[in-house]
Amino acid sequence: MVCACQSTSPPAGAPDVPAGVITWGASAHVVGEAVADRGYRLVVRTSVAGSDPRIRLSNAFGDRPVTFGSVYAGLRKRGAELVRGSNRRLTFEGARSVTVPAGETVLSDPLPGRLPALTDLVVSLHTPDAAGPLTGHWLALQTSYVTSGDHTGEESAASWTRTTGSWSYLDAVSVRARAGTTAVAALGDSITDGRHASGGLNRRWPDHLARRLHQAEGDVRGVANEGIAGNKVLADGAGPSALNRLERDVLAQPGVRTVFLFEGVNDIKARTGVTAGELIDGYREITGRAHAAGICVVAATIAPFKGWPEWDEDAEAVRRTVNTYIRTGGEFDAVTDFDRVLRSPRDPERIRPAFDGGDHLHPGDRGMRAMADAVDLESLDCDRVKR
Known part of the structure; x- marks a missing residue:
């Protein structure tokens, strides 16, 4: 204590x-x-x-x-x-x-x-x-x-x-921890913020990740949940965009070794005409700024959301294109495929029913646990030199 x-x-x-x-x-x-x-x-x-x-x-x-x-x-x-x-x-x-x-x-x-x-x-x-x-x-x-x-x-x-x-x-x-101890900052939206996780029980996916790291042997042990419900990569609205809050919420925080980037669905479903290329450019800027600071970047694919009122075929096409870039672009230090973890085997454009928090966009408690379990803990560290 x-x-x-x-x-x-x-x-x-x-x-x-x-x-x-x-x-x-x-x-x-x-x-x-x-x-x-x-x-x-x-x-x-x-x-x-x-x-x-x-x-x-x-x-x-x-x-x-x-x-x-x-x-x-x-x-x-x-x-x-x-x-x-x-x-x-x-x-x-x-x-x-x-x-x-x-x-x-x-x-x-x-x-x-x-x-x-x-x-x-x-x-x-x-x-x-x-x-x-x-x-x-x-x-x-x-x-x-x-x-x-x-x-x-x-x-x-x-x-x-x-x-x-x-x-x-x-x-x-923040605390003073043993030499070499670092943290991961989860930069995200309402899914990272835990919208449909059970309140008061620390069941957001970053909470489950923190428990896994506590039991592991690596240097990355701290977790900062930097999710904002409704947040976007490119545009301000529900808080500053990921681009505009990266410095204060991630780069300026002590001991952050890795930014875990899991955003983009709000840019896609807002029907403002955001293209896959524009969203990819946003990811590249975040990655470049983090790498310039010596911080690793782990990116997660955008989860399915068919059944949410703003879903349509055009939005789905952008999501697929962006996910292909995340998986194969080679610009991140590691990738976690939340799309594959959460999607239904019967309809890959939808969340698996067992993981759905009820609105076809936000995972519930089981989905949150599955997301955290899918993160390769070793991927949260890389050989970049902190500035």
């Missing part, structure tokens, strides 16, 4: 200082209007274990500065209640409060102690005078809590009686 102890990190300048690596992430976008004197108790699930956790708070989509009057982190016992003795104040360059300008993010100071893998971390924060657009992540599939006033330091759930299905302001948690 996060303990009230001295930092386990070696002193500055010592050899083999563990590097920072992201243990949880959620892509930021606009989730509504900010409220003054609001407290948020945000529940997130770690992937890789480590020491000295740090959090990143985002005002990326605000139109004015936002002040966080107090911020705490602890471990969840149940609901909004925390493990006794685990809730401790976070600081920012030594200060107990921090003001984040519009369009910016801020990283906390390290919190001394250990943070286990696959654990519910709870970040509590208070915004005394917030207003304007609220930066956060809408589809959390995790119950968090809100209140009026500053109750961030309390471990009891008594003041945290209202619930929310979104994460506000918090978009990343």
Whole structure:
């Protein structure tokens, strides 16, 4: 657990200082209007274990500065209640409060102690005078809590009686892990975001992947879910496009070794005339920018979606062409064929019924598990040199 102890990190300048690596992430976008004197108790699930956790708070989509009057982190016992003795104040360059300008993010100071893998971390924060657009992540599939006033330091759930299905302001948690430990960032849309996975049970495909990596022996152990429901590769809409958020959500995150690229169905089904060539050019730009940063790229084929209202033969033709490029283009470090994993043997343009979450586009729990199981864990690392 996060303990009230001295930092386990070696002193500055010592050899083999563990590097920072992201243990949880959620892509930021606009989730509504900010409220003054609001407290948020945000529940997130770690992937890789480590020491000295740090959090990143985002005002990326605000139109004015936002002040966080107090911020705490602890471990969840149940609901909004925390493990006794685990809730401790976070600081920012030594200060107990921090003001984040519009369009910016801020990283906390390290919190001394250990943070286990696959654990519910709870970040509590208070915004005394917030207003304007609220930066956060809408589809959390995790119950968090809100209140009026500053109750961030309390471990009891008594003041945290209202619930929310979104994460506000918090978009990343990182730790110091053993030397060589890295992470994969899943850049995706609502399928990666887990739309039809069971809420509160961490059954999105990146969650299953995190559990597999935890049991494996490789260096890639952290997982950041950078999916946004409705997101596209090329055009802004449900959050910035993959092209426009690649830097903040992937390249700027500590310890990311690989971007797992699984996007494109929203570009295709939107009926805006996006061609296979345009979408392929988008993939190439993402791949080029990641490779320039020394980051591996694993691409996944676009899953079938016949039966979804926006499906038609033209969209299907684009999907097939793009998938052929993903499989055979040779530009990625590895490929995971989610199309073959999910498609029905009787009608390859449809999701297999057992994997269908009910709308013929989003996999359910069984489909999510099958996707994670299809990822070759060794493919998540490559011989590129990080910049």
